[in-house]
Amino acid sequence: MARVLGGPEAIAQGVQTLRAGGVVAFPTETVYGLGADALNADAVARVFELKGRPSDNPLIAHVAGEAMARRVVAEWTPDAQRLAERFWPGPLTLVLPRADALPEAVTAGGPTVGVRAPAHPLTLALLEAFGGPLVGPSANRSGRISPTTPDHVEQAFADDDLPIMDGGACARGIESTVLDLTAETPRVLRPGVVTPGEIGAVLGRDVAVGSHSTAGPERSPGRLGPHYRPAAPVVLIQTGEPEPAGARIELSKDADACAAMLYDALHRADAAGPIRIVVVLPAERRGDPAVWDAILERLGRASHPG
Ligand code: AMP
Numbered sequence: 001m002a003r004v005l006g007g008p009e010a011i012a013q014g015v016q017t018l019r020a021g022g023v024v025a026f027p028t029e030t031v032y033g034l035g036a037d038a039l040n041a042d043a044v045a046r047v048f049e050l051k052g053r054p055s056d057n058p059l060i061a062h063v064a065g066e067a068m069a070r071r072v073v074a075e076w077t078p079d080a081q082r083l084a085e086r087f088w089p090g091p092l093t094l095v096l097p098r099a100d101a102l103p104e105a106v107t108a109g110g111p112t113v114g115v116r117a118p119a120h121p122l123t124l125a126l127l128e129a130f131g132g133p134l135v136g137p138s139a140n141r142s143g144r145i146s147p148t149t150p151d152h153v154e155q156a157f158a159d160d161d162l163p164i165m166d167g168g169a170c171a172r173g174i175e176s177t178v179l180d181l182t183a184e185t186p187r188v189l190r191p192g193v194v195t196p197g198e199i200g201a202v203l204g205r206d207v208a209v210g211s212h213s214t215a216g217p218e219r220s221p222g223r224l225g226p227h228y229r230p231a232a233p234v235v236l237i238q239t240g241e242p243e244p245a246g247a248r249i250e251l252s253k254d255a256d257a258c259a260a261m262l263y264d265a266l267h268r269a270d271a272a273g274p275i276r277i278v279v280v281l282p283a284e285r286r287g288d289p290a291v292w293d294a295i296l297e298r299l300g301r302a303s304h305p306g
C-alpha cells in the first residue's frame with residue numbers, strides 16, 4: 001500500500017526514509033517525483049527497479065539550490081550560474097559534466113548529469129532537511145503517464161510500500177525543460193515551460209533545439225519513441241474533424257492551463273477503461289508557442305503507435 005504523508009511530521013518522516021536508503025514520492029511544480037539519495041547507489045537502484053526504468057535512461061538530481069548543485073557537477077559554469085539565478089527554483093534542468101561522487105546509475109554511465117532545483121516549498125524543505133541531492137524521476141511506472149496529484153502516484157504504486165508527500169496538484173503540469181550546457185551551443189533536449197527564447201535572452205546567444213542526432217550518439221536517452229502513455233490508445237484530432245468513439249478530452253486553449261491539466265485529464269479518461277482516448281486539439285492556441293511545442297511533444301509520444 002502506498003501511504004500519504006501529511007502534516008508537520010511529513011518532512012521528518014520523509015528524511016528518515018531517505019536516510020535509510022528508501023524511496024519517497026515528492027511533489028514538484030512539474031510532476032511528482034520518486035525521491036532517493038542521489039549519492040547512494042543502492043537507493044538509486046531501488047528507484048530504477050520501482051519504476052521499471054531502463055538503465056540507459058539517466059535520472060535528474062534535485063537540489064535545494066546552487067550550493068547543492070555544485071556537489072553533483074564537475075564544473076559550475078557561468079551559463080549555469082546565470083540560468084540558475086533567473087529560473088531556479090523552477091522547471092529548468094541543466095546538463096553539466098558530472099561529479100565523480102555520483103553513482104554511475106544516476107547518469108546511466110554517461111559523463112554528464114542533469115540537475116535542477118524544484119519550485120515546491122515542501123520538497124525544497126525536504127532537500128534542506130535531508131541535506132543532500134535527491135534523484136527524482138517522475139513517479140510513474142516507466143513509459144506511463146506522469147503523475148500530477150498524490151492520487152495518481154497512489155494508483156501507480158498501489159502494491160508498493162511507498163510514502164507519498166502530499167503537496168497538492170502540480171502547478172505547471174509537464175516535465176522540466178532539459179538544457180544541455182556541455183556543447184558549444186546550449187541545446188534544449190526536452191521542451192518544457194521554460195522556452196528556448198527565454199533561455200537565449202538570459203545567455204545572450206542562440207539556443208539549439210532537438211536531440212544531438214547529427215552530432216554523434218543520442219545524448220538524451222529515453223527521449224525517443226512511445227512514452228507518457230495511458231493504458232488505452234490515444235488518438236489526436238483537430239477541432240471539427242470526425243471523432244472516433246472513446247473517452248473525449250478537450251484541451252484548454254491557453255498553453256499554461258493546458259499543460260497544468262493535461263496529465264490529470266489523461267489519468268481521468270484512462271480510469272474508465274475506454275477503447276481509446278480521443279484528444280481534441282484546440283482550434284485557437286493562446287500563450288507561448290514554445291509551450292505548445294512542449295505539450296504537443298508529450299501528446300505525440302502518448303499517441304505513438306510503437
Ligand atoms: P524523468 O526523470 O522521467 O523526468 O526523465 C528525465 C529525463 O531527463 C531523461 O529521460 C533524459 O531525457 C533527461 N536527462 C536526465 N539526465 C540527462 C543527462 N545527463 N543528459 C541528457 N539528458 C538527461
Ligand code: MG
Pocket residue numbers: 137138146
Ligand atoms: Mg518520466
